[in-house]
Amino acid sequence: MIYADNAATTQLDADVLEAMKPFLTSEYGNASQPYSFARAPKKALKKARETIAGCIGALPEEVFFTSCGTESDNWALKGTLTTERDTQVVTSQIEHHAILNSCRTLERLGYSVAYLPVTDKGIVTPGALQDALQKKTRLVSVMLVNNEIGTVEPIAELAQLAHAHGALFHTDAVQAVGHIPVNVNDLQVDMLSSSAHKYNGPKGIGFLYIRKGTQIYSFMDGGAQEYGYRAGTENVASIIGMAAALKKNVDHMAEHTLNLHAMEQAFFQVLNQSGLDYIRNGAAQRAPGNISLSIKGAEGEMLLHRMDLKGICISTGSACDSVNTQLSHVIKAIKVPEAYAKGTIRISLGVHNTVEEAVKIAEALVGIVHQ
Ligand code: PLP
Numbered sequence: 001m002i003y004a005d006n007a008a009t010t011q012l013d014a015d016v017l018e019a020m021k022p023f024l025t026s027e028y029g030n031a032s033q034p035y036s037f038a039r040a041p042k043k044a045l046k047k048a049r050e051t052i053a054g055c056i057g058a059l060p061e062e063v064f065f066t067s068c069g070t071e072s073d074n075w076a077l078k079g080t081l082t083t084e085r086d087t088q089v090v091t092s093q094i095e096h097h098a099i100l101n102s103c104r105t106l107e108r109l110g111y112s113v114a115y116l117p118v119t120d121k122g123i124v125t126p127g128a129l130q131d132a133l134q135k136k137t138r139l140v141s142v143m144l145v146n147n148e149i150g151t152v153e154p155i156a157e158l159a160q161l162a163h164a165h166g167a168l169f170h171t172d173a174v175q176a177v178g179h180i181p182v183n184v185n186d187l188q189v190d191m192l193s194s195s196a197h198k199y200n201g202p203k204g205i206g207f208l209y210i211r212k213g214t215q216i217y218s219f220m221d222g223g224a225q226e227y228g229y230r231a232g233t234e235n236v237a238s239i240i241g242m243a244a245a246l247k248k249n250v251d252h253m254a255e256h257t258l259n260l261h262a263m264e265q266a267f268f269q270v271l272n273q274s275g276l277d278y279i280r281n282g283a284a285q286r287a288p289g290n291i292s293l294s295i296k297g298a299e300g301e302m303l304l305h306r307m308d309l310k311g312i313c314i315s316t317g318s319a320c321d322s323v324n325t326q327l328s329h330v331i332k333a334i335k336v337p338e339a340y341a342k343g344t345i346r347i348s349l350g351v352h353n354t355v356e357e358a359v360k361i362a363e364a365l366v367g368i369v370h371q
Helices: 014-024 036-056 069-079 097-108 126-132 155-164 236-251 253-274 300-309 329-333 355-370
Strands: 063-066 088-092 112-116 137-141 168-172 191-195 206-210 278-280 290-295 344-348
Touching: 014 036, 014 236, 036 063, 036 236, 063 069, 069 097, 069 137, 069 168, 069 191, 069 206, 088 097, 097 112, 112 126, 126 155, 137 155, 155 168, 236 253, 253 355, 300 344, 300 355
Parallel strands: 088 112, 088 137, 137 168, 168 191
Antiparallel strands: 063 206, 191 206, 278 290, 290 344
16 A cells, blocks of 8 residues: 555654553543642643744744644634624635635624635735735634645735734644744744644644734633633643654654655656646645646546555545545636646655655556556
8 A cells, every 4th residue: 555645644653652652551640630640741741832832933832732723723713703793804715624614604603704816826925915904804814835735825924914904814734834844933923723643643633823912712611721721631642642743753854855855756757758748736835745736638536546446545635525526626726727627636745655656656647547
């Protein structure tokens, strides 16, 4: 089996599992309790928060643990609005459904939402944001890296513009954290979402970075965990795993990026020699390992299933959308020409892939299309 759907989820790193094990077995104390048995989980939790903060240039008290990227996105969007309905939220047409469907809920509640168009490379331009900003804009949310086509957005510029209009800025960095350098101060964001299973950590754990002083309501009400902003007994083992996974990926980022670029190069060498008629989607500045292709005359769904028969896991759009055979909202937004659009697939290589696998994937794909 060749796993090439790392934008959907990644393999748990072996060292990460080792770091988690004590907190799944012997160190099961509730980190909120005052007795000595709770000391080890409490200390590990503090260290994990510091590690994560250090990886993104934040303060530890600005890192709030959540159950996943989806929760972080929901919280950022729904937690910053007040009862004043004459408020606008601005986002882009190519966001993940965690953002888009949160925005639909906001609209149902009476808030207005502007969905920014993107260029054919999937870039949200400062000009488009400038046109949409209004006096009543309270929040702008634009993703750092797109999950389908890998485009890296000009977040610092967009955040500056939002701030100049008195709006808060959130970025969904679920596909960016652990893959490209992420520093909340360079990006100038007020909030940032992340999810551990996208960088070789466990599933069901994430965090929301919230800049000190940002006005936000709690999302999960209950106990006093997470400074009273996100209640619920801490998922200690997963939090430890998330910190270990992030630190390892950040420490090895340069090496991983080189390896992923070598894999991409090998992949495209095979593709280009085959004479396949395709478009590579996304901007030149994209997350390493993301290969979104639209192949002329092909059917993405058919390609996915034929690749599966050969033991290769790829995706047609985003994994969360795999039941939906229609063109993805991202492919529509970047206006992929009709003859190519239905033949869109996403191959997302990760740290556990090799150049040999990249070549095998390309050969299998060419074989299927040329059959
Ligand atoms: N945002 C983006 C850009 C994603 O790619 C994903 C997952 O595919 C999410 C949010 C949701 O993250 P999670 O699976 O942790 O809920």
